[in-house]
Amino acid sequence: MSVNWSLPFEEKIIPSKYQSKVISPSIYKELHKIATENYKDFWASIASQLEWFKPWEKVLDDSNPPFYKWFVGGEINASYLAVDRHAKSWRKNKVAIIWEGEPAEGDKPKEVRYITYGELYREVNRVAYILKEVYGLKKGDAISLYLPMIPELPIFMLAAARLGIIFSVVFSGFSAQALADRINDAKAKLLVTADGGWRRGKIVPLKDIADKALENTSTVEKVLVVKRTNNNITMKEGRDEYLDNVYKQVPLNAYVEPERTKSEDPLFILYTSGTTGKPKGIVHDTGGYLTILRATMNWVFDIKDNDIMWTTADIGWITGHSYIVFGPLLEGATTVMYEGALDYPNPDRWASIIERYGVTILYTSPTAIRSFMKLGEDVYKSRDFSSVRLMHSVGEPINPEAFRWFFRLVGKESIPFGSTWWMTETGGIMISHLPGLYLIPLKPGTNGMPLPGIDVDVVSENSNPTKPEERGYLVIRKPWPGMPLTIWGDPDRYVKVYWSKFPGIFYPGDFAVKDSDGYFWILGRADEVIKVAGHRLGTYELESALIHHPAVAEAAVVGVPDPLKGEVPVAFVVLKVGQKANEELKKSLNEWVREQVGPIASLSSIYFVSKLPKTRSGKIMRRVVKAVITNQPVGDITTLEDEASVEEVKKAYEELK
Numbered sequence: 001m002s003v004n005w006s007l008p009f010e011e012k013i014i015p016s017k018y019q020s021k022v023i024s025p026s027i028y029k030e031l032h033k034i035a036t037e038n039y040k041d042f043w044a045s046i047a048s049q050l051e052w053f054k055p056w057e058k059v060l061d062d063s064n065p066p067f068y069k070w071f072v073g074g075e076i077n078a079s080y081l082a083v084d085r086h087a088k089s090w091r092k093n094k095v096a097i098i099w100e101g102e103p104a105e106g107d108k109p110k111e112v113r114y115i116t117y118g119e120l121y122r123e124v125n126r127v128a129y130i131l132k133e134v135y136g137l138k139k140g141d142a143i144s145l146y147l148p149m150i151p152e153l154p155i156f157m158l159a160a161a162r163l164g165i166i167f168s169v170v171f172s173g174f175s176a177q178a179l180a181d182r183i184n185d186a187k188a189k190l191l192v193t194a195d196g197g198w199r200r201g202k203i204v205p206l207k208d209i210a211d212k213a214l215e216n217t218s219t220v221e222k223v224l225v226v227k228r229t230n231n232n233i234t235m236k237e238g239r240d241e242y243l244d245n246v247y248k249q250v251p252l253n254a255y256v257e258p259e260r261t262k263s264e265d266p267l268f269i270l271y272t273s274g275t276t277g278k279p280k281g282i283v284h285d286t287g288g289y290l291t292i293l294r295a296t297m298n299w300v301f302d303i304k305d306n307d308i309m310w311t312t313a314d315i316g317w318i319t320g321h322s323y324i325v326f327g328p329l330l331e332g333a334t335t336v337m338y339e340g341a342l343d344y345p346n347p348d349r350w351a352s353i354i355e356r357y358g359v360t361i362l363y364t365s366p367t368a369i370r371s372f373m374k375l376g377e378d379v380y381k382s383r384d385f386s387s388v389r390l391m392h393s394v395g396e397p398i399n400p401e402a403f404r405w406f407f408r409l410v411g412k413e414s415i416p417f418g419s420t421w422w423m424t425e426t427g428g429i430m431i432s433h434l435p436g437l438y439l440i441p442l443k444p445g446t447n448g449m450p451l452p453g454i455d456v457d458v459v460s461e462n463s464n465p466t467k468p469e470e471r472g473y474l475v476i477r478k479p480w481p482g483m484p485l486t487i488w489g490d491p492d493r494y495v496k497v498y499w500s501k502f503p504g505i506f507y508p509g510d511f512a513v514k515d516s517d518g519y520f521w522i523l524g525r526a527d528e529v530i531k532v533a534g535h536r537l538g539t540y541e542l543e544s545a546l547i548h549h550p551a552v553a554e555a556a557v558v559g560v561p562d563p564l565k566g567e568v569p570v571a572f573v574v575l576k577v578g579q580k581a582n583e584e585l586k587k588s589l590n591e592w593v594r595e596q597v598g599p600i601a602s603l604s605s606i607y608f609v610s611k612l613p614k615t616r617s618g619k620i621m622r623r624v625v626k627a628v629i630t631n632q633p634v635g636d637i638t639t640l641e642d643e644a645s646v647e648e649v650k651k652a653y654e655e656l657k
């Protein structure tokens, strides 16, 4: 796939407020080269800025590639670094988390909480006490967190990290089935959920969904329920407890000693979609992950003690893990956490949040920006964005038009604004316009240059570097701190998915070009992953939901460009004999998929066909389906079983267009 807009390779913008930090791309290239050639020493120098209980013996254990281990022999604790250190310093009364709930009256939020580092320390210790003393959990156990965007979510993450308990956050927009799959795969012993969560003024009945999920799981022994929305729920005797009740067993000044976790101990599992099969549990380590966060918080976000950082993502995704929770807290900064929809109840809710808290660093997404843009600038006429001094976007390519609009509206064309490239697997940002204390001139829509020590390239099918401006595959040649340890429970799959297309180097699955200045432009996924509003969906998950419907025989799902969401999924469906293709069935199929996967899995269109393009061995050729409907050349179809199927797809699509 490639973006459907032209790339302004030549344009260069120097934001006036950051002029002193600007460096020319060619000089940066030299610095990058030095750091990257000596990448082990280089990363060791960053890691040494963290507080270790015990220093590492070896920077990188590369004796069993691709299962790399960083800072081996070192002992470190993520919760200690993110909480204790600050609570014991002058930051004790500094606000760690500003939390705003969704319910609001007009412009006024009904609930706001300012949690200081001192309070966070107390809360994290109390929850750690519950995990350890009440539930008897210990290092290496796994727990699942299915919570809305409320302070308890980071508190449980930090409490688990304190004990070396591996946490798996499941996005609260996922369905019962998706939750059950993730619980089962992680073998979670405890599930933490809430009665409900607020989304666009409605209650998402999380406990009900969790109850359904638990019918299909066997590892969860206990369920802890946070009261958030006070809706009616059922509590199962002996299994379910309200957090409020359990708190009664906790001494007010409970202190739980942080575990001396090893650098290579898993910190968390985060599930993400791939090309085939069930979502993969990406496992992140502790020492390497904290190191990439330390680096990127300082380089890419230029974090300072008086910053108020707002990352508009959900903690259910990696962006939230790294840049709402661990990154800002590691640095002792103030992080803003907002529970709900950015445009609810008023379209400019997001702007009011920036104004209310004086947000200085903003991290958001192209889809959010495009949805703000749709309403025009007048909506924000009276809003004050002057506190913002730096911003970035993430999750999908940003079209130059959206870039320019936001750069003008919020950035007053005078502050850095980049599109940072990275992914669940990389742990932290890999490519940016602020690659290490400097700023390279901005180009609308580009991702910038790789961070020092990050050896990124664009290569052709036969793994040779491409020429400037020629499309190829993005790769990462050298190991980096923050890389995955493995796929949970499936190391072979880890090797196959990421390290086999180009043996010995990491393949993220994206198409990219590099321009003659050395800037990278990520164009989109090269595989069958769809990015819908920045969320990563595997065609496999959607197709397998469809073929479980009693009326469906076969299905092919592909992503097509969408002006707002970047991409949306469309489905081509072959019905079972005797089934009637009509609007009603379409509606029910869409509802079915949303129920099976979650509301983010909404199909934008469904087309009925009598056959799908397949290879002679029976594999559905999604590439061909996609080419047909996006008006691209279909390429090599010599392996196609029946050419008439291509015409069918074309006809079905044309008829409904």
Ligand code: PRX
Residues within 6 Å of the ligand: 272, 317, 318, 319, 393, 394, 395, 396, 397, 398, 419, 420, 421, 422, 423, 424, 425, 447, 508, 509, 510, 522, 523, 524, 525, 531, 534, 535, 536
């Ligand atoms: O295709 C790339 C796209 O998002 C994918 C990773 O998705 P996920 O693991 O959900 O993480 C998203 C947030 C870190 C990548 O393979 N992507 C992410 N950031 C960008 C991007 N594509 C273009 N530009 C970006 N800035």
